Amino acid sequence: MKEVDGTKTLNPEIKDAAISYVKKLFSKSDNTELTRALKKESFKRIYMKMVLDPDEFQPKPRPADIEPWHGKKPSGPRDFLKSKVILPSLPQVLLQIQQVLNNPDSSADDLADVISKDPKLVAAILRLANSALFSFRTEVDTPSRAVALLGFKQAGSLAMGTVSLSLFKRSKSSSILQVEKFWKHSIACGVIAQELAKIANLGDSERYFVGGMLHDIGLYVIFESNKGLALELMELAKEHDESLYGAEHELLGFNHAILGGVIIKDWNFPHSLVVAAAGHHNPEKAKNDPDAGVVHIADFICRAIGYDLGISHILGHIEPAAWDIIGISGDEFIEKMPEIQSIIDNIFEILNPQ
Numbered sequence: 001m002k003e004v005d006g007t008k009t010l011n012p013e014i015k016d017a018a019i020s021y022v023k024k025l026f027s028k029s030d031n032t033e034l035t036r037a038l039k040k041e042s043f044k045r046i047y048m049k050m051v052l053d054p055d056e057f058q059p060k061p062r063p064a065d066i067e068p069w070h071g072k073k074p075s076g077p078r079d080f081l082k083s084k085v086i087l088p089s090l091p092q093v094l095l096q097i098q099q100v101l102n103n104p105d106s107s108a109d110d111l112a113d114v115i116s117k118d119p120k121l122v123a124a125i126l127r128l129a130n131s132a133l134f135s136f137r138t139e140v141d142t143p144s145r146a147v148a149l150l151g152f153k154q155a156g157s158l159a160m161g162t163v164s165l166s167l168f169k170r171s172k173s174s175s176i177l178q179v180e181k182f183w184k185h186s187i188a189c190g191v192i193a194q195e196l197a198k199i200a201n202l203g204d205s206e207r208y209f210v211g212g213m214l215h216d217i218g219l220y221v222i223f224e225s226n227k228g229l230a231l232e233l234m235e236l237a238k239e240h241d242e243s244l245y246g247a248e249h250e251l252l253g254f255n256h257a258i259l260g261g262v263i264i265k266d267w268n269f270p271h272s273l274v275v276a277a278a279g280h281h282n283p284e285k286a287k288n289d290p291d292a293g294v295v296h297i298a299d300f301i302c303r304a305i306g307y308d309l310g311i312s313h314i315l316g317h318i319e320p321a322a323w324d325i326i327g328i329s330g331d332e333f334i335e336k337m338p339e340i341q342s343i344i345d346n347i348f349e350i351l352n353p354q
Ligand SMILES: [Fe+2]
Pocket: 215, 216, 219, 256, 257, 280, 281, 299
């Protein structure tokens, strides 16, 4: 994107449009060094996108075949889940992985056995274990080797995260949510969360990868279950120049983060994943748990670098408490950005949606 660095070569009209787009995008964000760096990168990306794909920035007509939302506020997330909701069903292999992880008598061999039964999972785990996310010196060529090198818990979370991605599928009827964008958002958030956890020396960094991948499951369920509601949420957020999160509170009385936490809890997933999803918009409420803070920051960064869901034009801000909770500053992240971008590209290829 060299040409964007030299302002002389820019088309003035597109440049102005990109500037005002980025200004709005970051209008609720703070003015830290990290935000300024993200803003600069964002301008280059948006400018290029406006040149190459101007249609993406045109207002889209409201899809005609979508029934309007009934407008009745549910009494809470559980009430919402009782209505006609599209809840992804957990694949058998995921249940088996959970069983192995929850059984104190399980061994590394048991986990490797479960993974081995699913060829797609084997391929994904081996490619992940050999990727830049990990820096093993030897090649990882079997599931048992992967479990031995990664460790029982870490290999288990990685397997869970990989299978969990398959939950997010394109629904048969027209979707408001672009599933490819959702995948990329989830994976990029997972990679950034894991890298943040590594910089902050939090240990067990794989769990943050999974936490990042699953954090927006509540949003997926809202958008796939009730398209009329989804449209109304997007329109309200646009009208009030606020994030989708604010619109959810207004129409539903709760937000997708809380809903996601309830779903993940009902699935008996580890507590850290419940906290990561439930607290990713309010990390200050989960002070004793770094998972929400890590995913909160990762979510902001991944949307700022272009892995957004295409449903909101305002990024919001990083809660300062999130940095305090994880004990690092944004500056420590800036220098790692190019490296992390290449890991994200690599993981996209590995976990490519089919
Ligand atoms: Fe979210």
